Each structure stands twice: as structure tokens, then as C-alpha cells.
Amino acid sequence: MINEAKKVLKNYFGYDSFRKGQEEIISNVILKVPTLAIMPTGGGKSLCYQVPGMISDGVTLVISPLISLMKDQVDALNDNGIPSTYINSSLSSLEIEDRINDAKLERYKFIYVAPERLESRAFRQLLKELPIKIIAIDEAHCISQWGHDFRPSYRNIQMVINELQNQPTIVALTATATREVISDICNILDIPIEHVFVTGFTRENLSFTLVKGENKRDVILRYLERNQGQAGIIYASTRKEVDQLYQFLKKTGYLVGKYHAGMTEEERYKAQEMFLFDRITIMVATNAFGMGIDKSNVRYVIHHNLPKNIEAYYQEAGRAGRDGEPGECLLLFNPQDVQLQKFLIEQSSMNDHVKTFEYKKLQQMIDYCHTDKCLQQYILAYFGEDNQTYRCGKCLNCTDQREKHDMTTEALMIFSCIKRMNERFGKTLVAQVLKGSKNKRITQFNFMKLSTYGLLKNKTEKDIVDMIDFLAAEGYIELTSGQYPVLTLDKKAYLVFKGDLQVIRKVQMNQRQLVEDNQ
Ligand code: ADP
DSSP: OHHHHHHHHHHHHOOSSOOTTHHHHHHHHHTTOOEEEEOOTTSOOHHHHHHHHHHSSSEEEEEOSOHHHHHHHHHHHHHTTOOEEEEOTTSOHHHHHHHHHHHHTTOOSEEEEOGGGGGOHHHHHHHHHSOEEEEEETTGGGGOTTSTTOOGGGGHHHHHHHHOSSOOEEEEEESOOOHHHHHHHHHHHTOOGGGEEEOOOOOTTEEEEEEESSOHHHHHHHHHHHTTTOEEEEEOSSHHHHHHHHHHHHHHTOOEEEEOTTSOHHHHHHHHHHHHTTSSSEEEEOTTSOTTOOOTTEEEEEESSOOSSHHHHHHHHTTTTTTSSOEEEEEEEOHHHHHHHHHHHHHSOOOHHHHHHHHHHHHHHHHHTTOOSOHHHHHHHHTTOOOTTOOOSSSTTTTOOOEEEEOHHHHHHHHHHHHHTTTOSOHHHHHHHHHTOOOHHHHHTTGGGSTTTTTTTTSOHHHHHHHHHHHHHTTSEEEOSSSSOOEEEOHHHHHHHTTSOOOEEEEOHHHHHHHHHHO
């Protein structure tokens, strides 16, 4: 059977061997076993349903949210001699009718549709008349409300599957999925957990770095100066910020375009095409830009603002280096961006349960900005690939030359203070108590009487907050979910109290002197 798959691979796609994971996934689908494939971007997900689709009789229905990509994918299949089509809102009703008639005559092996199309009862009726043997669901994380890109129209897929008489084989594919999302996809699509294939999230060609507390425009200009002529994306969180940054870079003389949902469809299309065909090298955009941008030579992705969670970050940053050549992912961190993300969660129509979950994910994103660990390892651990010894060797932390310093004493002071404040307050107040500040809240709660009051008076409040952020990122301190997170101690902090664990941190020389001055 796999030999037959290899023949298809060679004859239709021109490749000699399967990539990591493809063979198992393809075998599963050929055996009609429902399957979920999690593969990194550029890993080769399309072949996981295209090869089985060629071996199977009948039609493969591909559900994809990426209207802009459908045409390219279908053209590529037709070029390879595989009759295929797509049906989406870019076509006239006459064209749709023609394609539907051809589909009824079984002229296609692959039919691509957007999930919204499945809302139409007439269209679902048509699907019943077709010999659909495989349903491939691309970007499958969109089906889960725990995913970062939930699309309600994806829920129609269930309905289609239930309505079809001959149960087709389901293969769901995505590049990003946390444990919650995986189990959600499996539940909704009835995929047994043992048929989930994770071929790994590691993107070895990407290097991750972040810059904290510097003027963002200066950093961007310095970066662009060093990367002249290379294609890159700069993500900003609001339309206004995109407009401003775009103007600024344009004035500076860069070949830059912009993309956000406030522009007309035509403007967006034009900007996208200019970028795809290298007429502009830099695209400044909100997160509306990207899903389905198949530009392989993006060399860097800069995040001007903190993304809402690691999934969104990894997916956006992962648009660098799709061709396997080195790509750089730079995040510009400013604590104020955290407030914007919290505001967005607060303002959203999500229920409280989902909000709490979003706050938790935001905290994990913030922790990413404060950890000392390999940044790629941190991301992999987030997705459940917990390999403590993995080092990418090229991220900010792997290449960090700063010296390691034992900060167990300060950590114990911070832990004690949190405990004495009954684990009921946020980091600002804890830092102020340790600093020995005088203000209304401190007087109101009588915190001057605490034995930990003023213990770190030689430091700035900012330094203390910075240490707390680090201790949170390393899992000693936990922050409750919500708009105003409260600091609580994790069991890891108690190991430090017992003397079983030391707290080691890399520090700059000046930070180190500050630490030592205090002792
Ligand atoms: P994904 O959807 O996972 O991001 P694609 O399916 O678009 O990735 O594949 C990325 C690239 O890798 C495509 O150019 C594809 O033709 C190529 N590719 C996929 N599988 C193989 C393989 N077995 N051998 C060589 N190239 C492959």
C-alpha cells in the first residue's frame, strides 16, 4: 500500500521520499482511519490528504479557510495532472453552477471549499450526491473555541459529515494546537486520540529574539538597516498603529506596504500581491494578514506589540522561513502592551470561563518575555513537547553571554512578602512593600508593619517588578487569571524555602552590582 503511495508521490508530485510523519499519516488515511495531523508550517500537510485522495476512488473534499490560497493549490494540482476545482465567493454564480455540474459528472478528484459554503443547505444537498470518500480539514484548530482562531462556520463540518450517507474518512490538519485544542478537535470530529500524529513543532531554521524596554521605532530602524532588501512582516496590534508605522517607514524611504481589516478588499488584495511578488519588501499589518500567505522567502517577522498568546505568536512568527532558509522572529516587548491585551479580553463577548482561559494564555505569553530558557524550547513546552534538554542554539537566551547569578536570597524575600500579604495582591503592591514605599494602600493595609517591608529598598521598584516577572516566568510564582492578577506561591517556591532549590538568573553587570549592593 505504501508502495502505491510512493508511486503517486513520484509520478504526480515528483518527490522521491516522504517527509517526517507523512508516511504514517497517509497510511492511516488510506486505511480509512480518522486522523489528526499536527505538523509545523511548511512540513508538508497538503500531501497528507492529496496522496490518499489519489489512491482512493471518488472525491476528496478539502475544507480550508484560505480563499486566497485555494486557487494556487488547485492550479498546482491541475498542473500536476490532477483534475481539481474550488468553489468559493470569488466566483460568479454561473461559474459555481458550472463547477457543480462538473462535480456531479465526477470530473474532479479534489474540491476545495471554504467552511462558510457549508452553511448553504443547497450546497450540502449537492455534497450528498457526490462520492466523497475523504474530507480533509485544513487549519483544523479553527474548529475549537480554545484555539486562537475559532471560526464558528467550522462547526458546520460536523453537520456535513453526519448528513453524508457513506461515512467519509476524516483527516484534520493544523500547525498549531495545544492539548485543549487537540482534545476538542478529536471530540468534535470523532478522532480517537491514538490517531493524533504530532510530527513536532520545532522550526529549526527560526531564531527567536526579543527586545525589552527600548524605543520600538529605533529598534525597527536598526533592524531594517541590517536587513535591507529582505522580505519581512511587521505585526502591530491595531489599525492605527499599522497606519502610523507604515507612514513612518515610507517616509524613511523603505519599500513598504500595509494590510488591515479597515482597508477595502481591493486595497488589501493589491498590497498582498505587491508583497508576494517582491515589489515591496516590508509589510506592516495587523493579524488580519497572514492566514494563507504562502510567501516562502519571508526572512523576518517583527512583532511590534505583544500577541495575545503563544499560539498566535508562533503561527505569525512562523511565517518567516517557510522555504527552510534561516528566518528571524523578533518580539518588541513593552509592559504597556499587556494592558491592551487585557482590555481586549475584558471587552470581548467571551463568557467568563473562556476569559479566564484567555488570561492564562496571555500570562504564558508574558512569561515568554521573561524566561531565561531557550525560547524555542519554551514554545515547544507550551505545545506539550516538553524536552527539558532541547536548546535551539540561536535564540536570545541560547546566545546570551551574560553571567549567571544566584538570586535565591532576593527570591526568598519576595516569596516571604507575598506570603505575609496573604497571597492576595498583585505585583505592583508587592514590589512597593519590598521597596518600602509609602502610599495610601500601604497605609490602609498597614503593610509598613510587615517584616518584609523595605527589604529590597536598595532596588528600584522596576527592578523588583522585573524579578517578580522572572520568578513568574520560571514557575516559582503563579498569577491568578483575570484583569488584576494576584501573586501566589507555587510549590517550586517552597522547594527554595526548604533549601532544595536555588534561583539562578542571568544578569547584566549593572543589574548584578545592584544585587550585590543590596547584600
Ligand atoms: P504546510 O501546509 O504543512 O505548511 P505544504 O503542504 O504547503 O506545507 O508543503 C510545503 C512545501 O513542501 C511544498 O512546497 C511541498 O511541495 C513540499 N513538500 C511536501 N512534502 C514533500 C516531500 N515529501 N518531499 C519534498 N517536498 C515536499
